[in-house]
Amino acid sequence: MPSFQRICTAACLGGSCISLGFIIGRVSKKETNELPPRQSHAENVETVSACNPLSKAGPNLYSLFTLSAATPYRTSAESSVIPVQQPANAVQNMVKYGFPSTDNLRSYEDFMLSYDRRNRVPNWVLEHLTPEKVTVNEGIERSKMQFVEDESVHAFHRATNKDYKNSGYDRGHMAAAANHRQSHNAMAQTFTLSNIAPQVGQGFNRDAWNNLEKYVRALARKNKNVYVCTGPLFLPQYENGKLFVKYEVIGQNHVAVPTHFFKVVVVENTSGQLELQSYVMPNQALPLDTKVHHFLAPLDMIERAAGLNFFQNIPKGTFHKVNSPPPIKY
Amino acid sequence: MPSFQRICTAACLGGSCISLGFIIGRVSKKETNELPPRQSHAENVETVSACNPLSKAGPNLYSLFTLSAATPYRTSAESSVIPVQQPANAVQNMVKYGFPSTDNLRSYEDFMLSYDRRNRVPNWVLEHLTPEKVTVNEGIERSKMQFVEDESVHAFHRATNKDYKNSGYDRGHMAAAANHRQSHNAMAQTFTLSNIAPQVGQGFNRDAWNNLEKYVRALARKNKNVYVCTGPLFLPQYENGKLFVKYEVIGQNHVAVPTHFFKVVVVENTSGQLELQSYVMPNQALPLDTKVHHFLAPLDMIERAAGLNFFQNIPKGTFHKVNSPPPIKY
Numbered sequence: 001m002p003s004f005q006r007i008c009t010a011a012c013l014g015g016s017c018i019s020l021g022f023i024i025g026r027v028s029k030k031e032t033n034e035l036p037p038r039q040s041h042a043e044n045v046e047t048v049s050a051c052n053p054l055s056k057a058g059p060n061l062y063s064l065f066t067l068s069a070a071t072p073y074r075t076s077a078e079s080s081v082i083p084v085q086q087p088a089n090a091v092q093n094m095v096k097y098g099f100p101s102t103d104n105l106r107s108y109e110d111f112m113l114s115y116d117r118r119n120r121v122p123n124w125v126l127e128h129l130t131p132e133k134v135t136v137n138e139g140i141e142r143s144k145m146q147f148v149e150d151e152s153v154h155a156f157h158r159a160t161n162k163d164y165k166n167s168g169y170d171r172g173h174m175a176a177a178a179n180h181r182q183s184h185n186a187m188a189q190t191f192t193l194s195n196i197a198p199q200v201g202q203g204f205n206r207d208a209w210n211n212l213e214k215y216v217r218a219l220a221r222k223n224k225n226v227y228v229c230t231g232p233l234f235l236p237q238y239e240n241g242k243l244f245v246k247y248e249v250i251g252q253n254h255v256a257v258p259t260h261f262f263k264v265v266v267v268e269n270t271s272g273q274l275e276l277q278s279y280v281m282p283n284q285a286l287p288l289d290t291k292v293h294h295f296l297a298p299l300d301m302i303e304r305a306a307g308l309n310f311f312q313n314i315p316k317g318t319f320h321k322v323n324s325p326p327p328i329k330y
Numbered sequence: 331m332p333s334f335q336r337i338c339t340a341a342c343l344g345g346s347c348i349s350l351g352f353i354i355g356r357v358s359k360k361e362t363n364e365l366p367p368r369q370s371h372a373e374n375v376e377t378v379s380a381c382n383p384l385s386k387a388g389p390n391l392y393s394l395f396t397l398s399a400a401t402p403y404r405t406s407a408e409s410s411v412i413p414v415q416q417p418a419n420a421v422q423n424m425v426k427y428g429f430p431s432t433d434n435l436r437s438y439e440d441f442m443l444s445y446d447r448r449n450r451v452p453n454w455v456l457e458h459l460t461p462e463k464v465t466v467n468e469g470i471e472r473s474k475m476q477f478v479e480d481e482s483v484h485a486f487h488r489a490t491n492k493d494y495k496n497s498g499y500d501r502g503h504m505a506a507a508a509n510h511r512q513s514h515n516a517m518a519q520t521f522t523l524s525n526i527a528p529q530v531g532q533g534f535n536r537d538a539w540n541n542l543e544k545y546v547r548a549l550a551r552k553n554k555n556v557y558v559c560t561g562p563l564f565l566p567q568y569e570n571g572k573l574f575v576k577y578e579v580i581g582q583n584h585v586a587v588p589t590h591f592f593k594v595v596v597v598e599n600t601s602g603q604l605e606l607q608s609y610v611m612p613n614q615a616l617p618l619d620t621k622v623h624h625f626l627a628p629l630d631m632i633e634r635a636a637g638l639n640f641f642q643n644i645p646k647g648t649f650h651k652v653n654s655p656p657p658i659k660y
Contacts (some may be wrong), residue, residue, distance in 0.1 A: 101447070103433030117431070118564070118637030156634045234448070236579050243584065246576040249566050253634075254573065304486045304583075307448030 073154050093128040093225075097266060097311040100124045100229060106152060106194055110186040111175035113195060115150070116232075117157035119256035121197040124231035124308060125174035129220035137181040145187065147171050150194035159193040163251025170206070172199030172261075174230040176213045179220070197232050198250055198257040203285025208295075209261065212279060215292050215330040216265060225268040232258030233280065233305050258283055262302045264310045274314060275321040278302055293325035403484050423458040423555075427596060427641040430454045430559060436482060436524055440516040441505035443525060445480070446562075447487035449586035451527040454561035454638060455504035459550035467511040475517065477501050480524035489523040493581025500536070502529030502591075504560045506543045509550070527562050528580055528587040533615025539591065542609060542622050545660045546595060555598040562588030563610065563635050588613055592632045594640045604644060605651040608632055623655035 091107050101123060104115040110133065114123040149160055164171050174195050180186040189195075199205035220226040234256070236243040248257040260282050267275040280297040299322075303309055421437050431453060434445040440463070444453040479490055494501050504525050510516040519525075529535035550556040564586070566573040578587040590612050597605040610627040629652075633639055 101433065103431065116637065118635075154639060156630065156639070157637050236584060243579045244576055245579055245586065246574055249573045249575055254566060256575065300486065305448075307446065307487050309484060309486070 073152055090128075094126045094227070096128075096313070097227060098309070098313040100126065100306075100308040100310055104153075106150070108175075108186075108189040108192070108195075110180045110182065111190065111195070113174070115153060115157075115194050116256075117153070119232070119234075120157060120159040120163070120253055121232050121256055121258065122174050122194060124229050124306070125195055127175050127179055127228045127230075129179055129216070129226040129228060130224070131221050133182055134179055134217045134220045135181060140181055140184050140187055142177055142187065145177070145191050147191045147193060147196065150192050153194060157253075159196065159253055159255045160251065161193070163253045163255045164196075164198065165251075167198060167250040169198035169250060169257060170201040171196045172205045172209070174261075176217075178213070179217060179228075197261070198248075198255060198283075199261070200284050203288070204281070204283060207288055208286040208290055209281060211330065212263060212281065212292050212295070215326060216263070218330070219265065219267050223267050223269050224272070227266040227268075227311065229262075229264045229310050231262055231306060231308075232256070233260040233262055233302070235259050235305055262297075262306060264299065264302060266311050266314070273320045274318055275324070276311075276319045277323055277326075278310075291326075291328070292330045296323045296325070298323070403482055420458075424456045424557070426458075426643070427557060428639070428643040430456070430636075430638040430640055434483075436480070438505075438516075438519040438522070438525075440510045440512065441520065441525070443504070445483060445487075445524050446586075447483070449562070450487060450489040450493070450583055451562050451586055451588065452504050452524060454559050454636070455525055457505050457509055457558045457560075459509055459546070459556040459558060460554070461551050463512055464509055464547045464550045465511060470511055470514050470517055472507050472517065475507070475521050477521045477523060477526065480522050483524060487583075489526065489583055489585045490581065491523070493583045493585045494526075494528065495581075497528060497580040499528035499580060499587060500531040501526045502535045502539070504591075506547075508543070509547060509558075527591070528578075528585060528613075529591070530614050533618070534611070534613060537618055538616040538620055538625075539611060541660065542593060542611065542625070545622050545656060546593070548660075549595065549597050553597050553599045554602070557596040557598075557641065559592075559594045559640050561592055561636060561638075562586070563590040563592055563632070565589050565635055592627075592636060594629065594632060596641050596644070603650040604648055605654070606641075606649045607653055607656075608640075621656075621658075622660045626653045626655070628653070 090110060091112060094112055101114050103123065104117060106113050106115060111125055111127045113125040116123045147161055147164075149158055151158075161171075171193070173190055174197060175190045177187050177190045180190055199209065216226065216228055234245050234247050236245045238244075245259075247259055249255060250257060260280050263279045263281075265277040265279075267277065269275070276299065278297055278299045279292065279295045280302060281295045299310065420440060421442060424442055431444050433453065434447060436443050436445060441455055441457045443455040446453045477491055477494075479488055481488075491501075501523070503520055504527060505520050507517050507520045510520055529539065546556065546558055564575050564577055566575045568574075575589075577589055579585060580587060590610050593609045593611075595607040595609075597607065599605070606629065608627055608629045609622065609625045610632060611625045629640065
């Protein structure tokens with residue numbers, strides 16, 4: 001079970017060996033068999049589509065579910081239909097292969113997310129990347145962008161810059177800023193704190209995790225479409241024979257520090273073939289020379305641990321490659 | 331700040347003093363001022379209602395959001411509109427004062443819930459109680475009922491009886507079985523594992539928590555309507571000057587053992603006056619003589635910790651009583 005060994009290696013790097021007990025009994029021997037049943041978990045989406053038979057999968061459907069980024073929190077008396085401001089096809093493209101969940105959705109110009117109000121971090125963030133989107137645009141300067149609170153979230157459940165200050169953690173992007181170079185607005189929106197989770201800086205956010213993000217952009221440059229779902233994990237550890245989930249919370253609003261992060265990537269090459277790559281990285285300083293393929297992990301492990309299903313509209317057996325190691329460069 | 335002292339007392343009972351740091355700065359001095367802004371957080375509900383203007387708040391609206399209990403997990407190809415099998419007004423009555431959240435909703439004959447797929451326990455369970463519903467019905471025998479898996483949840487995220495077996499924890503009801511005596515089916519559905527969370531048995535589920543449930547039924551017997559929202563909390567503790575959330579997970583599916591449970595109760599008396607009572611209890615053996623009023627806790631503390639908003643359709647200042655101690659008997 002090479003991929004299971006890899007995830008164990010990944011989880012144990014840095015000295016903190018995380019239990020993956022509930023995977024062991026279920027991981028299939030062949031990587032191509034590791035995928036779970038390809039079933040849709042987007043019940044709400046399906047049932048609402050019935051409400052508008054003329055728009056079975058059109059943009060109107062998704063606008064019913066999502067708040068655009070600029071929508072401040074408002075009372076029920078004030079709200080009605082909330083205009084979605086992103087390009088008409090942006091969300092459609094992102095959710096082409098399914099919704100991971102339908103809780104507290106927010107749609108931005110070039111990514112969307114589900115927000116975890118209990119932990120003040122995303123549940124998941126979904127992006128659709130193309131060669132054009134990741135091409136460097138000299139006019140857009142990341143250094144001028146600022147982290148901002150998400151005013152569409154009730155103040156009780158909102159992460160703030162103050163929560164991160166002096167915490168020792170970076171404000172880590174889930175949708176990477178450099179994935180969204182089409183417009184100033186698209187990149188600026190990745191600095192919304194709903195797209196952010198506390199990450200170890202040196203050795204992780206600025207190194208190993210950054211390498212994974214760079215690798216995904218390299219994939220996007222060389223392929224037709226890349227779909228990326230990124231988010232936190234809170235994995236348990238053994239202590240005196242029992243399993244415990246343990247994670248730090250920072251700031252007055254108790255922003256959760258994930259123990260790990262996942263990244264699930266579907267690559268559509270220029271021939272239309274689909275490849276799956278799924279990664280788990282522990283949120284800790286990692287050896288600088290670690291290749292990204294050390295963090296490949298079975299998709300079903302991530303799905304169980306995150307409580308999510310990814311890209312469930314892709315039928316089982318469709319992928320021509322699953323968790324094949326990337327070229328040696330990465 | 332009497333209510334804050336109470337919650338500290340509650341949290342410290344049993345020797346495990348839980349940090350409530352993020353509450354301290356925000357608890358108002360007067361109980362009547364402790365309520366947060368009364369705002370709706372049910373964005374999805376509002377936006378979907380616009381999809382069907384003829385049914386602004388009718389049963390069709392809610393049927394779009396909820397799966398009935400008997401609906402097995404199915405693929406997107408199989409699902410369309412899912413019939414809701416409970417009495418037409420049951421869900422409407424439960425959500426009269428608002429939805430706590432709109433993630434993974436399940437509606438049963440006499441209660442509804444939001445399921446936490448990551449933790450395999452409910453996010454919250456909502457009930458509407460009346461004198462009739464809690465009246466003992468001799469024909470319905472609780473002892474004959476069995477705990478069952480929720481087949482509407484994907485197998486990756488479903489709690490099973492095997493997970494609880496030999497764990498040392500009770501299968502604790504969120505919607506109490508004895509609150510639903512109208513029919514065999516209504517009570518039997520409370521034994522679905524989506525309505526269950528691991529609870530300490532002796533001293534908690536069978537004692538202190540049971541006393542709170544009995545007290546709520548006593549309220550239901552004496553008043554016109556009682557609305558109850560119940561669920562788990564995962565509260566942080568200080569360790570070496572930092573705050574950590576730590577909780578056990580049990581079984582192959584890693585069912586989370588909550589550190590605490592909340593119960594938020596809105597009582598409408600026969601004059602139509604509304605009273606709010608909100609409780610937090612640590613999931614541990616508690617002294618047998620502890621009165622329920624020791625566990626009264628500010629609503630905003632629960633809302634922040636749970637990532638939820640409760641009964642948000644009730645305007646601020648409407649309650650004629652907030653967290654007034656119950657009679658000495660309890």
